[in-house]
Amino acid sequence: MKEFDLQTGRQGMINVTRQVREAVRESGVCDGICVVYCPHTTAGITINENADPDVVRDMLFALEKTFPDRPEFRHLEGNTTAHLKASFVGSSQTVLVENGNLVLGVWQGIYFCEFDGPRNRRFFVKTVG
Ligand code: ZN
Numbered sequence: 001m002k003e004f005d006l007q008t009g010r011q012g013m014i015n016v017t018r019q020v021r022e023a024v025r026e027s028g029v030c031d032g033i034c035v036v037y038c039p040h041t042t043a044g045i046t047i048n049e050n051a052d053p054d055v056v057r058d059m060l061f062a063l064e065k066t067f068p069d070r071p072e073f074r075h076l077e078g079n080t081t082a083h084l085k086a087s088f089v090g091s092s093q094t095v096l097v098e099n100g101n102l103v104l105g106v107w108q109g110i111y112f113c114e115f116d117g118p119r120n121r122r123f124f125v126k127t128v129g
Pocket of ligand 1: 075077078079080083
């Protein structure tokens with residue numbers, strides 16, 4: 001298993017595909033699966049378009065509209081919307097590994113999603129053959 005550290009901004013999606021590819025290469029696994037996992041409750045991992053940066057911007061905008069802050073929320077930390085977004089996106093992604101490479105579409109990238117930064121974050125990559 002490989003661990004990566006990240007320093008995030010307030011909110012955003014950070015493309016971590018390069019780091020995941022590197023972890024898969026280092027694992028030496030040729031055919032198997034790769035799990036990308038983040039151990040946080042207000043951040044997540046997702047796969048989406050890597051070409052047009054407006055897709056990331058639109059996704060963050062839509063998540064903001066879908067999970068607005070509400071006066072009815074009780075959580076004292078005041079970041080319930082971030083918890084909701086994190087559960088919606090999920091804390092991990094699984095990608096197939098074939099011939100030592102991630103099986104991703106040309107337009108797909110793996111993103112670490114920050115919903116309550118800035119914070120020091122980390123994520124793990126485990127490749128199983
Ligand atoms: Zn909280």
